Amino acid sequence: MMNDKNSQKIVDIIQNWARKHSIWVLAYGTGCGAIEIPPTMTSRYDAERLGVRGAATPRQADVLLITGYLTVKTMKRVIRVYEQMQDPKYVIGFGSCTINGGMYYDSYNTIKVLDKYLPVDVYINGCMPRPEAVLSGFAQLQKRIAEGRANGAQQYKDNLEWYRANQKKIIPNWIMPEYNW
Amino acid sequence: METVLMDILGAVVTFLVAFVVGMTYGGLSRKITARVQNRKGPPWYQNFIDAFKLGFKKSAIHHGVMHHLGGAFLMVSSVMTLMIVPVLSHNNWFPNLNFQGDLIFLLYIMTFGPLGMALGAGQTGNPNSAIGVTRGLSQMVGFEIPWVLALVALMIQYHTTSITGLMAAQAHSGTWLMFSSPFAFIAAVMAMLGMFRYSPFDIVGAPTELASGPVSENGGKYLFVMMSSGSVFTFAKLTLYVDLFMGGADNLLILLVKTFALYLIPMLYGMTTPRYRTEQAVRWFWGWPSFFGLLAILQAVIF
Amino acid sequence: MKEIKENIIQRIKANFADAAEKNDFKDNRVDFSVKKETIPSILFYLKDEMGFIHLSHISCVDWLEEGELEVVFIVWSPKDKIKVFVRTRLDRDNPVMDNVDMIWRQANTYEREMREMFGVQFTGLVAPEEFLLEDWQGPPPFRRDFDTAAYAEKTFWHRPGREDAQDVRETIANRDGEEIPDFAKKYSR
Ligand code: SF4
Numbered sequence: 001m002m003n004d005k006n007s008q009k010i011v012d013i014i015q016n017w018a019r020k021h022s023i024w025v026l027a028y029g030t031g032c033g034a035i036e037i038p039p040t041m042t043s044r045y046d047a048e049r050l051g052v053r054g055a056a057t058p059r060q061a062d063v064l065l066i067t068g069y070l071t072v073k074t075m076k077r078v079i080r081v082y083e084q085m086q087d088p089k090y091v092i093g094f095g096s097c098t099i100n101g102g103m104y105y106d107s108y109n110t111i112k113v114l115d116k117y118l119p120v121d122v123y124i125n126g127c128m129p130r131p132e133a134v135l136s137g138f139a140q141l142q143k144r145i146a147e148g149r150a151n152g153a154q155q156y157k158d159n160l161e162w163y164r165a166n167q168k169k170i171i172p173n174w175i176m177p178e179y180n181w
Numbered sequence: 182m183e184t185v186l187m188d189i190l191g192a193v194v195t196f197l198v199a200f201v202v203g204m205t206y207g208g209l210s211r212k213i214t215a216r217v218q219n220r221k222g223p224p225w226y227q228n229f230i231d232a233f234k235l236g237f238k239k240s241a242i243h244h245g246v247m248h249h250l251g252g253a254f255l256m257v258s259s260v261m262t263l264m265i266v267p268v269l270s271h272n273n274w275f276p277n278l279n280f281q282g283d284l285i286f287l288l289y290i291m292t293f294g295p296l297g298m299a300l301g302a303g304q305t306g307n308p309n310s311a312i313g314v315t316r317g318l319s320q321m322v323g324f325e326i327p328w329v330l331a332l333v334a335l336m337i338q339y340h341t342t343s344i345t346g347l348m349a350a351q352a353h354s355g356t357w358l359m360f361s362s363p364f365a366f367i368a369a370v371m372a373m374l375g376m377f378r379y380s381p382f383d384i385v386g387a388p389t390e391l392a393s394g395p396v397s398e399n400g401g402k403y404l405f406v407m408m409s410s411g412s413v414f415t416f417a418k419l420t421l422y423v424d425l426f427m428g429g430a431d432n433l434l435i436l437l438v439k440t441f442a443l444y445l446i447p448m449l450y451g452m453t454t455p456r457y458r459t460e461q462a463v464r465w466f467w468g469w470p471s472f473f474g475l476l477a478i479l480q481a482v483i484f
Numbered sequence: 485m486k487e488i489k490e491n492i493i494q495r496i497k498a499n500f501a502d503a504a505e506k507n508d509f510k511d512n513r514v515d516f517s518v519k520k521e522t523i524p525s526i527l528f529y530l531k532d533e534m535g536f537i538h539l540s541h542i543s544c545v546d547w548l549e550e551g552e553l554e555v556v557f558i559v560w561s562p563k564d565k566i567k568v569f570v571r572t573r574l575d576r577d578n579p580v581m582d583n584v585d586m587i588w589r590q591a592n593t594y595e596r597e598m599r600e601m602f603g604v605q606f607t608g609l610v611a612p613e614e615f616l617l618e619d620w621q622g623p624p625p626f627r628r629d630f631d632t633a634a635y636a637e638k639t640f641w642h643r644p645g646r647e648d649a650q651d652v653r654e655t656i657a658n659r660d661g662e663e664i665p666d667f668a669k670k671y672s673r
Contacts (some may be wrong), residue, residue, distance in 0.1 A: 056388045057400070
């Protein structure tokens with residue numbers, strides 16, 4: 001019965017509803033944007049009422065929140081963290097720096113376009129985005145999850161070679177474990 | 182045959198009730214914490230959504246057999262505790278396996294889960310897990326002393342080592358043990374603060390400090406099992422306290438009122454206190470709580 | 485203040501013949517230029533004999549036109565409230581100097597950074613090869629002949645749309661038919 005298309009659809013809807021209302025965030029505070037996370041989580045803006053909650057480790061997290069510029073050195077760690085997370089997983093790129101380099105567009109050591117290296121589901125622009133913008137980004141992610149369009153992880157799996165080639169271009173000494181799930 | 186089937190069915194019902202109540206309490210505690218912090222907070226059923234989502238997450242981690250068994254150990258320990266604790270006094274729906282001496286058995290079985298979890302956490306090889314486990318065991322050494330002292334005082338005073346025996350003693354005399362042996366109650370409640378691992382005794386899974394400690398390598402379904410076993414264990418412990426000190430309960434509503442009143446103690450205490458360090462926590466338990474435990478024994482021996 | 489500064493200069497000049505001082509600063513600063521071989525001994529002397537126990541900073545300046553790199557040590561005496569700059573010049577093509585992290589251990593970090601960012605080699609420095617720039621493939625990035633924009637262009641992707649470096653405010657104003665207020669005009673490019 002599980003293979004039946006309609007029942008699968010219903011199961012998907014229920015699962016997506018639960019995923020949408022329970023988003024555990026691993027905030028990878030790379031750049032200055034990380035300072036907007038505490039006000040988003042605490043009393044003033046209270047992201048917990050939307051089910052958004054901090055997760056302590058990559059194993060437990062659903063969303064990787066990349067707050068700002070990524071140097072090549074942190075990029076290595078971020079890729080590792082992303083690959084440790086369990087499906088279904090999403091990535092939010094936070095701040096102009098992840099979109100087009102922001103004010104570090106000509107810096108010698110920061111990547112400019114995050115979605116060449118990791119599959120990004122939602123971008124929040126602004127330098128830095130205010131908590132309202134962050135919340136609207138989460139709302140956007142929820143919408144995408146509910147519609148079943150937040151499939152960055154699947155995309156990563158399907159185009160792993162392309163992503164790997166891009167990552168290896170900036171990280172020549174590749175000493176990461178295999179990604180096999 | 183008939184009765185065995187009834188018992189099995191009753192066990193399932195007990196488990197479900199414990200699961201639902203424990204989860205709801207967890208959600209309510211999140212809500213109340215939020216209200217104390219002047220936030221709106223998540224809905225009370227947020228924990229169910231979380232658990233549901235965790236259950237549907239994929240898990241592709243393999244650290245070894247013990248890692249897979251860690252959650253199972255926790256679950257077994259919780260369910261066993263739940264089965265031994267009488268939930269309602271006169272009700273066929275909630276059978277229990279209690280026997281003469283179950284209070285002593287309970288002391289052992291309640292530490293069984295954390296020990297199994299410690300083995301599982303050790304095999305993941307995560308340093309945070311290892312630190313969390315050592316902290317958890319030290320804290321257990323701390324709160325076990327007042328807890329055991331309180332129970333031993335009760336056993337001495339009423340010459341019984343079974344929970345039903347203590348409940349019968351309360352029904353017979355008409356006063357709750359909470360009033361007739363106040364020192365034991367105080368010591369036990371103080372030990373409860375450590376048992377529930379709310380702040381200031383959340384040194385085991387300190388999220389920012391230890392990245393959630395022993396469970397840091399467990400996501401998805403593992404975390405789901407641990408979360409549900411935690412909820413069941415919460416309910417079992419609260420019911421045990423109600424049985425021991427507040428005369429048990431005749432129906433579910435009274436049980437809920439009593440357990441929630443007890444549950445508020447660690448929750449509200451936690452909101453006002455920041456986290457202790459390990460040695461501070463242990464010293465705290467070996468201070469006043471143990472003193473009250475000793476007083477309880479004195480009272481039991483003298484009167 | 486003046487006397488203390490004079491005194492310091494006297495003592496340094498008496499002990500280190502190659503020290504060329506500069507003393508026209510209004511604040512509590514004294515400045516010496518020395519040969520690179522003198523650096524460890526002068527720093528030892530300042531720290532042990534004259535009470536300059538605090539290493540405030542080590543920095544590096546690239547004098548591209550003169551073909552030299554200048555390493556500057558800034559030390560501070562809490563007793564006299566004087567800071568002393570000790571400068572030395574290295575050949576830009578072969579910048580090698582002595583390691584000083586046995587005088588102040590924190591110098592190790594500065595030296596690692598300088599090695600990475602300017603390519604200054606410290607003989608006898610014990611530290612892991614990489615510091616901030618892991619997997620770096622280019623020349624030392626803080627040298628002035630390093631073109632960051634060209635390097636970034638070559639190494640990273642750029643999202644199209646910002647090549648013209650156009651003022652966004654103007655674009656939006658033109659599109660929506662708004663007036664840019666006068667006070668804001670002077671910030672427009
Ligand atoms: S977008 Fe702005 S605030 Fe965010 S990391 Fe970049 S520079 Fe910092």
